[in-house]
Amino acid sequence: MRGKTDNGRSYYQEIEPELAKILVRENAAYVVNRHTIRRIYSNREFRKLILTRDGHACYFCGQYGDTIDHLLPRAKGGHTTPVNCVCACNECNHSKADRDLEEFTESIARTFRSE
Numbered sequence: 001m002r003g004k005t006d007n008g009r010s011y012y013q014e015i016e017p018e019l020a021k022i023l024v025r026e027n028a029a030y031v032v033n034r035h036t037i038r039r040i041y042s043n044r045e046f047r048k049l050i051l052t053r054d055g056h057a058c059y060f061c062g063q064y065g066d067t068i069d070h071l072l073p074r075a076k077g078g079h080t081t082p083v084n085c086v087c088a089c090n091e092c093n094h095s096k097a098d099r100d101l102e103e104f105t106e107s108i109a110r111t112f113r114s115e
């Protein structure tokens with residue numbers, strides 16, 4: 001996979017074909033040829049893309065957010081793609097940590113019930 005870092009340097013990284021398929025399917029990369037895919041966004045561009053797309057509104061609570069969160073955590077096999085990433089406020093990003101979305105929304109429901 002080829003891509004650019006935030007400082008404009010090109011890099012090349014061997015990745016699993018399975019991962020390549022996911023990155024292309026989830027709009028994070030495109031196919032250059034049979035053996036190469038290219039990342040569409042640098043980290044900084046990606047961050048900007050997600051925050052702009054979501055209008056800086058936290059996916060979980062709707063407050064202003066300026067961090068990126070993975071719906072399916074990387075620890076559980078989620079990838080940094082436009083499909084798997086949303087804008088989140090600091091608080092939600094922090095409280096969600098590495099739980100997945102289902103556990104997280106359950107914990108919100110519990111919070112609301114207890115009030």
Ligand SMILES: [Zn+2]
Pocket residue numbers: 058059060061062063065088089090091092093
């Ligand atoms: Zn929030």
